[in-house]
Amino acid sequence: MADDQSVEGLDFGDAGDPVRIRRWEESDIPALVAVQRECYPGMAEETYMDERKLRMQLAAFPEGQFLAEIDGRIVGYASSLIVILDDESPWHSYDEITGVGTFGTHDPAGDTLYGADIAVVPDWRGKGLAARLYKRRKALLTRFNLRRMVAGGRLPGYSEHAKRLKPIQYVEAVKQGQLRDQALSAHLKAGYTVRGIHYGYLRDGESMNYATFLEMPNPEFDPARRLIAGAPIRRPVRKIRVCACQYQLRPLTDWAQFEMQVEFFADAAKEFHCHFLLLPELFTVQLFTLLPSDIDTHEAVREIAKMHDQYVELCKRMAVKHGLYFIAGSHPVIDEEGDLLNVAHLFTPSGDVYTQPKLHMTPSERNYYDMQPGDVLRVFDTPLGRIGILVCYDIEFPELSRLLMKQGVEVLFVPFATTERKGYHRVRHCAQARAIENVIYVVLAGCVGNLPQVNSFLITYGQAAVCTPCDFSFPKDGVLAEGEPNNESVCIAELDLNDLAIQRDIGTVRPLQDRRDDLYQVSSTMRIETIQVR
Template sequence: WYTYEEITGGGTFSTHDPSGDTLYGADIAVHPDYRGLGIAGLLYEQRKRLMKRYNLRRMVAYGRIPGYNAVAGKMTADEYVQKVLQGELRDPSLLAHLKAGYQVKRTLLDFLWDDSSLNYSTWLEMPNPDYRPEKRQIAAAPIQRPVRKIRICAAQFQMRPIRSWDEFAQTVAFFVDTADTYHCHFLVFPELFTVQLFSLMPPDLNPNVAIRQLAGMHERYIELFTRLATERDLYIIGGSHPVIRDDEIYNVAHLFTPGGQVYTQDALHIPPIERDDFDIEPGEEMKVFDTPLARIAIQVSYDIEFPELSRLLVLSGAEVIFVPYSTDEKKAYDRVRYTAQARAVENFVYVVITGNVGNLPTARNYLINYGQAAVFTPSDFAFPPSATAGEAEANVETVVITDLDLTSLVQQRELASVRHLYDRRADLYDLRAKKAVKVVRTE
């Protein structure tokens, strides 16, 4: 059995393995002046959040049993621990671990030197109830891990008339279940796919009134996706949904995390039809989301057609750009597709696009859709032919699922046949953001 000194590398933590599946709690302490304030409980909660954040199998620790010194002549250390577990004796140190959620696996001798415990201690384990071994086998892991891969799912959403919110939620849950069944880490829905709910409104409703009524469903939208993301341990880009702020309408993409957090990215460029029909205003912030699995950005539809924005996001760390879009016919779709693929090639970044398909014949505000989900890569030897990792059939309800190798992506930015990010001519031109890209660290 290893000793404390061996496990911790003599307290230096040189034994840390970034690809390990277990979090070791080396020590925890609260200053005597601040005990009884719940600080230890908060520290334990942060440990649990780390387990969930990095999809770790368990957390382990050793536990001192300082109360054993007083009864050592009357019982063995094992018997003492059992009596504490049964509530017959009290040991403040062991009880604190039990309250935090640890389970006693065994009693150890000479794991560490502690006079009050007579060198006895408990070996404690806290399993992660949300652990997903399949996802870990795909090689998802913290950014520090030598090999990093993620599996993404792009949902090609079928527009069809519905008669209730529950019918909409059922379709959403189907795609979430699909992504979970195939052990995906990220799931992306199309831009404004919630306009399917227009079919619950009068067909001749003014577009501006309709979009505001849809924005009024924002809380239900948030509740639905937050619940599904936490239940399925998924990062979900919930397409985009209209949001009212200061009486203005914004087209807002939402990122839902397994930990229950919600992050947003406004559409920054608004096409004429959305300005004219829905009075949508452009957002003002560019964001990169630093998740435990990958650094991602979201560019809503029209945004991907502006190369400056993608370049700024990549220079700020983005490895994957998700592009939820909504286009009415093929020429509009081609603009999104070709510019998205160009962004992938010129920036050495993965770009995932997905859109709506089908029609809403009862909703004049959103009649037809043309869509084809795809995953684009850089174009070099280390990447798939045609710089496309996956592609759906056009205009059918389906998904695209593919694995993305982030380690290879980073390596190829420096080693590929061409190196766009390194070969820029800073002596001839420059690209600067007037507002800094905001890097948001997510759970």
């Protein structure tokens, strides 16, 4: 086994080219993007990794990312991460196990090496490169004392046989040597065993969206050593990084200034490898300063609502460009009946847009803007976890958070806008309570600064924060991160969703288990929709 800096010569007949197996470096990433497309020409566009995701993979687990290089040309690569899988329910999609390709699910305390990808360019296949990449990968099993290596294997040849063979029949034919599959045959040769067949693992037309669940035990695994560092409960480990903004309200002279400020925060989230970006409630009131100073407030907010298409186009572009799940605060929206709503928007890396209206109006929203409450509560089932969005005042009604938690929400995003300190602390203390009583994370982002020209936003008080339960797995004060009050900045934190699962099972107190359902119940008469988010 060569180290990262060595050159292993390997004679491939007439070619005679030396092969170097080494770790990725950041400078390799543009070439790796091109190599992936060369290796997988038939994949769905959103399946390909961009440079940002490859940088995040490298940052998460540099020891697990290898490439094969010949005369300076990258001709193959392998990527992997360490996870914990539940043996009783091993099914997962590629997005779930890899954190949508970011490796945010990497857990050094895991016992399983997950082979995320391995590929060789077409003109160098069949010459032993994949075997050498596998050899480097297998060395990680020994180095980190991992129990096994698993992977989801494509079946690129299945589409040619799908009319006459079921997936299990096709896999069996490949195992028996009656058929050859470019991917599965290589996996079997490397030593994998097929444990099952999954549908929906990856959008892959050649494989008809089927994939094999592959496993390779580590014969040198030492369970005694593993007990020292192993997690007490075996669950899939998922980590996400969030960026919550303290957004400075300032007068504008044109739309370009507004766009530049939004992009600044998107750039910051990308720079720190965040998965989610949260902006405050009604941060778009900045746009009031583009209107005549003597305009009536009721009329002004409806003029801002007419800019909805521009707002959506901007935020969608930022989400796609930076690969973010972008909760772009809230913006006034005029519905089909002509009512004005305060609506939060979720923009995804795939370009989709989802909404969550505010359900409770404050007196100032009714008086200044004549806003009306929404009537639907939504759960957003993203590949990184189930999230909910409650806009400002809504967090002060505990029933909503409980309903979302009962639908599996693990992270609650709360865009807010408060004018003074006591208003902020109402939101903040309620958010902290929701985190404790539901064993969830609550992420807050608010406006700071002032708009002297806008009566309803003369002053603001804001502090972004990430609230957690209060127990051994979390900060003792239940605050994972917070910004400096009233300064334009970002608050960035990494949320370990596995800690929530452990807390719910073995916490000092277990509010979800100890509820007295025989004495009281929380139910809903409104619609609660669960939306599958790509």
